[in-house]
Amino acid sequence: MARFATANGFDDYPSLHRWSVSDTEGFWAALWDSSGIIGERGERVLERGPTMESARFFPDAVGNVAETILDGRGAAPADTMLIGCDELGRERSFTRAEVRRSVNQLSAALRAEGVRPGDRVAAWLPNIAETVIAMLASASVGAVFSSTSPDFGIDGVLDRFGQIEPVVLFAADGYHYGGKSIDCVERLATIRAGLPTVRRVIMVGNRQRDGAEWGDAVSAADLERVPDSVAWTAYLGAHPTFEPFQFEQLPFDHPWYVLFSSGTTGVPKCIVHRCGGVLLQHLKEHQLHCDIAPGDRVLYYTTCGWMMWNWLVSVPASGAIAVLYDGSPFHPGPAALTDLVERLGISFFGTSAKYLDSVRKNGFVPRNHAPLAALRTVASTGSPLSPETNIWAVESFPEGVHVASMSGGTDLVACFVAGDPTSAAWPGEIQRPTLGMAVDIYDEEGAPSGVDERGELVCTEPFPSMPIGFWDDPDGVRYRAAYFDKNPGVWSHGDFASWTTHGGMIVHGRSDTTLNPGGVRIGTAEIYRRVEQFDAVLESLVFGQDWEGDSRIVLAVRLAEGTVLDETLVAEIRQAIRIGCTPRHVPALVIDVADLPRTRSGKLAELAVTDAINGREVRNTSALANPEAIALIVARCS
Secondary structure (H helix, E strand, C coil): CHHHHHHCCCCCHHHHHHHHHHCHHHHHHHHHHHHCCCEECCCCCEECCCCHHHCEECCCCEECHHHHHHHCCCCCCCCEEEEEEECCCCEEEEEHHHHHHHHHHHHHHHHHCCCCCCCEEEEECCCCHHHHHHHHHHHHHCCEEEEECCCCCHHHHHHHHHHHCCCEEEEECEEEECCEEEECHHHHHHHHHCCCCCCEEEEECCCCCCCCCCCCCCCHHHHHHCCCEEEHHHHHHCCCCCCCCCCCCEECCCEEEEEECCCCCCCCCEEEEEHHHHHHHHHHHHHHHCCCCCCCEEEECCCCCCHHHHHHCCHHHHCCEEEEEECCCCCCCCCHHHHHHHHHCCCEEEEEHHHHHHHHHHCCCHHHHCCCCCCCEEEEECCCCCHHHHHHHHHHCCCCCEEEECEEECCCCEEEEECCCCCCCCCCCECEECCCCCEEEECCCCCECCCCCCEEEEECCCCCCCCCEECCCCCCHHHHHHHCCCCCCCEEEEEEEEECCCCCEEEEEEHHHCECHHHCCECHHHHHHHHCCCCCEEEEEEEEEEECCEEEEEEEEEECCCCCCCHHHHHHHHHHHHHHCCHHHCCCEEEECCCCCEECCCCECHHHHHHHHCCCCCCCHHHECCCHHHHHHHHHHC
16 A cells, blocks of 8 residues: 555555545556556546446456456466365365366356356355356356355345346355255255256355265266256366467456345345456455455455455455355354464455454454464454454454454445555544545535534445446436435445544444434444443344334344343443433333344344334345244334
């Protein structure tokens, strides 16, 4: 970050950021030239249209994202590119030459299958090396890639992939989680039957078998159960590599990914993302905001159904190694991931705020368990990182480790606000708006908010990873309604946030789950912060319930084993919220439940509960890992 600032004539982050949003063309051109992206840039950097969403970056550029990722800023063929590991202790390393050879073979197989630029390729796979290779091979031929994790049920998969009509489906025969082995083949047969456009199913052997190496071919019996299926090893083995490698040269705005909204309020939106814009954003965030350098080892705990997987698999473009972990972060115990950080010499460890809070409440202190000498950065996203958990992370990881919270979304496959390794960090705050992102906070009248004033997070200037649009939305009506109708002319993100006196930001929660008792807007994260201080509370979910002509706040808590939600604990929770927030934040009702509903990517389903509790239909329960938990909450609140 400091070198980039100096090279462009700046000596601190605030001045660098001001330049990046005031000279949009100059900044993105400088980033392209310094990031190692491969392709023809062309002369034009930004072609503005009549609206923000119609702007086009690098309209003359051509290239291929797979070529940039495989090249890794000129990394040597013998350099490690991917390390795959799982909760069983299995581990595989892949050099760049090995990955390139597999991508070469698979791209030849896809071409022979008739896959052409613009066709969709889907993956129902765990976070393993084959998923990355499938993505790179798809990108190299210009196909549009979409993935989701194998814990999604049949309806959840069909709700997503059924909309985009893939021609090829990659899937695993099973996966392991929390000490259990889960067979996927029966569900896969049903999914295949529900996707009539699929011409070929490529099945990856992922289950542990006696005498078999990880990644070996699937059994003949499993292949017989799924029509049009072939084993991964056989599919690649039938196609030798060829040189020179043929990368389709594609426009900057060629579609790369289809990602999906959580789908808790209806069929998931299919968000179509462009190649060049997403990769350029990732290069910026990796190299500058996250200080990831060639040779670094990067672990982000994620599944293939979360945007952080797409973020992680761009890491090799910067010459670094992507570490892929598949399994529970707590199996066989709270040290599962930090043991991996120690064993593999991870320099950048990314996870969720929920994981860090869970480890904190478990009483586990990573630095007391292992030296973690290579670790430089711990990143957190997925939900706001509370000041208490932030302070715990600073104190519990080795001294000098940069604890960096960041926030963005599936909508842009990138961040609006993130870490800055050249500036001070303050507990509970996200350090900076990211470079090139004209982030602001608007009040209800659409005017910029002042410091400590809560409002809607917006972006007032175009950025390269704005979606191309939504699938099957030819006029862009749903796309504009999602981001541009609320504050015409700017991107409204749906987060409730405020600026701090340090130039950072606090994200208070989703603005569409903002509580409104007595007409006062309250962010859910403000309440979570106070509740998380109680060791008796493992996790909580807060929502608004229409009640007697107004709205009341309800707090549902999941308690530690042996703890009872008695009058004393309820009073202590309410008092902590009253003192730490305001009397208006105090929940009118506190209930204890055995489980809280969450999406399959692990996020608590506030919206789904809010809809259910207020008599509105929860239209897509297949997006939830445990939809039955909603009914239990509704019953307690009636």
